[in-house]
Amino acid sequence: MNARVLIDGPSELVFDYAIPAGLNVRPGCRVRVPLRRKSATGTVLSTGEPEQADFALRQLESLIDPEPLITPELLRTAEWIAHYYGSSLESVIRSVLPEGVRSEENSAKTRRIAMLNAAPDPALIAKLEKRAPRQFSILNLLSHAAGNRLAVTELGEGNSTALKALENLGIIRIEIEEVRRDPEADNVEEILESKPLQLNTGQALALEAVLQAVAQPKESKPILLLGVTGSGKTEVYLQAAQRALDLGKTVLVLVPEISLTPQTVRRFKSRFAAMQDQVAVLHSNLSQGERFDEWHRIRKGVARIVIGARSAVFAPLPDLGLILVDEEHENTYKQENVPRYHGRDVAVLRAAFEPCAIVLGSATPSLESWNNTLTHKYQLVRLNERADDASMPLVRVVDMRLEQTKHKGGPAILSDKLRTALEQRLEKGEQSILFLNRRGFARSLQCTSCGHACQCPHCAVALTYHRTDERLVCHVCGYQSLVPRKCPECRDPGILLQGYGTQKVEEVMAKVFPQAKFARIDADTMRRKNALRDTLAAFKAHKIDILIGTQMIAKGLHFPNVTLVGILNADLGLHVPDFRAGERTFQLITQVAGRAGRGDLEGEVIVQTFTPHSPSIQYARKHDYDGFSEQEMEFRREFTFPPYAHCAVLTSRSTHERRAEFTLQTLHLRLSESLPSGITLGEVLPSPLIRSHGQFRFQITLRSLRARPLTNHVQAVLSKTSLPEDVTVVFDMDALNFS
Numbered sequence: 163m164n165a166r167v168l169i170d171g172p173s174e175l176v177f178d179y180a181i182p183a184g185l186n187v188r189p190g191c192r193v194r195v196p197l198r199r200k201s202a203t204g205t206v207l208s209t210g211e212p213e214q215a216d217f218a219l220r221q222l223e224s225l226i227d228p229e230p231l232i233t234p235e236l237l238r239t240a241e242w243i244a245h246y247y248g249s250s251l252e253s254v255i256r257s258v259l260p261e262g263v264r265s266e267e268n269s270a271k272t273r274r275i276a277m278l279n280a281a282p283d284p285a286l287i288a289k290l291e292k293r294a295p296r297q298f299s300i301l302n303l304l305s306h307a308a309g310n311r312l313a314v315t316e317l318g319e320g321n322s323t324a325l326k327a328l329e330n331l332g333i334i335r336i337e338i339e340e341v342r343r344d345p346e347a348d349n350v351e352e353i354l355e356s357k358p359l360q361l362n363t364g365q366a367l368a369l370e371a372v373l374q375a376v377a378q379p380k381e382s383k384p385i386l387l388l389g390v391t392g393s394g395k396t397e398v399y400l401q402a403a404q405r406a407l408d409l410g411k412t413v414l415v416l417v418p419e420i421s422l423t424p425q426t427v428r429r430f431k432s433r434f435a436a437m438q439d440q441v442a443v444l445h446s447n448l449s450q451g452e453r454f455d456e457w458h459r460i461r462k463g464v465a466r467i468v469i470g471a472r473s474a475v476f477a478p479l480p481d482l483g484l485i486l487v488d489e490e491h492e493n494t495y496k497q498e499n500v501p502r503y504h505g506r507d508v509a510v511l512r513a514a515f516e517p518c519a520i521v522l523g524s525a526t527p528s529l530e531s532w533n534n535t536l537t538h539k540y541q542l543v544r545l546n547e548r549a550d551d552a553s554m555p556l557v558r559v560v561d562m563r564l565e566q567t568k569h570k571g572g573p574a575i576l577s578d579k580l581r582t583a584l585e586q587r588l589e590k591g592e593q594s595i596l597f598l599n600r601r602g603f604a605r606s607l608q609c610t611s612c613g614h615a616c617q618c619p620h621c622a623v624a625l626t627y628h629r630t631d632e633r634l635v636c637h638v639c640g641y642q643s644l645v646p647r648k649c650p651e652c653r654d655p656g657i658l659l660q661g662y663g664t665q666k667v668e669e670v671m672a673k674v675f676p677q678a679k680f681a682r683i684d685a686d687t688m689r690r691k692n693a694l695r696d697t698l699a700a701f702k703a704h705k706i707d708i709l710i711g712t713q714m715i716a717k718g719l720h721f722p723n724v725t726l727v728g729i730l731n732a733d734l735g736l737h738v739p740d741f742r743a744g745e746r747t748f749q750l751i752t753q754v755a756g757r758a759g760r761g762d763l764e765g766e767v768i769v770q771t772f773t774p775h776s777p778s779i780q781y782a783r784k785h786d787y788d789g790f791s792e793q794e795m796e797f798r799r800e801f802t803f804p805p806y807a808h809c810a811v812l813t814s815r816s817t818h819e820r821r822a823e824f825t826l827q828t829l830h831l832r833l834s835e836s837l838p839s840g841i842t843l844g845e846v847l848p849s850p851l852i853r854s855h856g857q858f859r860f861q862i863t864l865r866s867l868r869a870r871p872l873t874n875h876v877q878a879v880l881s882k883t884s885l886p887e888d889v890t891v892v893f894d895m896d897a898l899n900f901s
């Protein structure tokens with residue numbers, strides 16, 4: 163038998179090795195192999211009889227783990243990702259099997275346990291009491307311990323001779339036990355078990371559809387669960403998960419970002435509190451040891467329900483029965499470095515390979531997933547009403563062009579309508595949320611005399627003024643500088659703050675409502691560990707009246723006492739050079755608005771905008787997903803944008819502007835020769851963010867009805883072109899980020 167082995171490392175080397183007799187080598191195993199004059203580690207991709215005896219083949223050295231670490235389904239998924247996204251298989255395997263969980267780099271933590279073999283003979287005990295007090299005291303401790311066992315460390319120091327003696331007498335034995343490095347060990351938060359709710363008709367039908375898919379995964383399509391905000395999707399997830407577990411299967415739950423979805427994670431923990439040890443939460447703050455342990459607990463089938471962000475799609479769950487992808491429209495599912503996979507799409511593929519049931523849930527599905535229901539690739543299940551008798555909030559749109567004339571000088575932050583609405587809430591003791599998609603104090607610092615705006619020296623963006631530390635900060639690369647007192651260009655002192663951010667809003671609000679209690683949630687205030695969790699808990703306990711935040715508060719939050727949501731500048735994301743700008747704005751407004759009126763009290767949303775008639779805002783006002791998607795799809799069809807085509811971006815970047823541009827022009831020329839039909843090749847253009855982190859950036863957009871020919875063509879050209887050393891070229895299939 164031979165094994166085909168992918169060697170670890172960036173060179174993407176694949177070699178065949180002969181398997182020595184007696185070694186149980188299977189695909190997905192980690193192995194040590196000879197490579198030139200050294201030894202290397204790698205992953206077995208496949209095994210088989212060679213077509214003809216090849217005596218020159220070298221022998222594989224050893225197995226690193228007795229069992230394969232990667233399941234055949236995950237190996238197949240990895241190969242698909244490598245082909246589809248044009249990434250090296252090795253880089254994908256590194257995502258599937260991250261450093262730290264590979265046993266050569268880490269290992270299970272163990273401890274020695276002493277345990278009694280049988281109740282010792284009383285005569286012997288009496289003898290030991292006189293002659294060997296240490297042995298006697300160990301026996302004493304063990305016979306009173308639960309299960310007659312204790313860790314050796316608990317028996318006190320300097321006992322090794324006594325233990326050995328007892329072991330030799332056959333009274334005790336010592337075993338090695340793995341100890342879990344439990345990430346939740348010092349979590350003081352109390353998790354109370356929650357009981358399943360009585361489902362309403364819509365939820366019951368949704369659950370039935372999911373269970374049908376769990377029972378017959380081969381015959382079932384992925385399910386798109388389109389449920390308005392507060393329609394009880396999470397309850398459907400929880401009950402479906404419970405049923406899958408009852409059937410002896412395992413469950414994978416993907417969320418956009420663990421740190422931003424504490425409430426969702428908590429609801430899963432509460433529902434499965436009775437089987438806490440079987441729940442694994444994968445997040446980026448795990449230590450190497452914790453990650454190793456969680457990963458191996460999952461692979462062994464000990465942890466049967468896994469919650470995690472994008473990369474958890476590779477969790478090695480055996481007997482996978484159900485995958486749940488919450489907020490499937492979120493951009494964070496796309497990985498922005500190699501391999502640039504989309505976690506949701508990979509989840510759909512993995513579900514097909516396993517096979518298992520998969521549910522994509524959202525109040526505002528991506529048009530890609532929506533289109534898949536129209537073409538009957540996915541099954542559509544809807545929840546059109548809020549679950550707990552709440553109605554959808556009333557959304558009012560305020561035209562800020564009219565407000566602007568009332569406020570001479572400086573930006574109008576609060577419209578009269580929003581100010582009055584906030585006042586009413588404070589009087590009634592109800593809570594409000596204010597949303598603004600920009601942190602910091604002012605957007606930029608601009609000279610009133612010459613118009614100069616302070617820019618980041620490394621990126622083509624204006625610096626943002628941060629009041630608390632009196633600094634200008636680049637939100638792209640993090641560059642910081644002091645605030646100039648005069649215009650750096652013309653020396654005029656009339657340099658003014660333009661626009662506003664969350665910091666400024668907090669300051670203005672404190673002046674307008676001195677009696678109210680505020681909290682601000684954005685990347686600046688939430689740096690401390692658990693800061694978000696604590697602030698949300700304080701808000702829930704009504705220690706805060708008004709919560710001000712960026713998109714960090716847009717996701718999945720549920721506060722029954724919030725009756726007002728204000729969206730301060732709804733157009734912020736609308737005027738960017740990205741064909742998805744309208745879709746994103748619609749999603750964001752709908753999601754943020756969905757935080758209002760989720761309890762017995764009716765909710766109201768006030769949307770401040772300079773473009774009140776834009777379709778994204780108007781359809782969001784009416785909670786009309788169908789209307790929005792219909793008109794947006796028409797626009798996408800007309801220009802052959804996704805979901806009617808796959809769209810990829812080829813970016814070049816270099817500190818050398820000309821070289822970055824020239825490299826991409828060369829690639830453009832080669833791509834245009836022998837361009838397969840059905841592929842549209844765009845021109846070489848400066849990226850919207852032409853300079854970032856000190857590098858100049860150029861891009862080509864490519865579109866194609868079919869994905870594979872596009873990736874294949876670009877990969878073929880890239881592999882034949884040698885790039886200058888100081889130019890980096892990146893291919894992003896199904897790109898979401900065009901900046």
Ligand code: ADP
Binds near residue numbers: 390393
């Ligand atoms: P979504 O995930 O769709 O936004 P949630 O699952 O957060 O909605 O549900 C919104 C609220 O409705 C929650 O407080 C939840 O406990 C409640 N809820 C869900 N299902 C039911 C039900 N069948 N009966 C009563 N309340 C429910």
Ligand code: ZN
Binds near residue numbers: 618636637
């Ligand atoms: Zn910068």
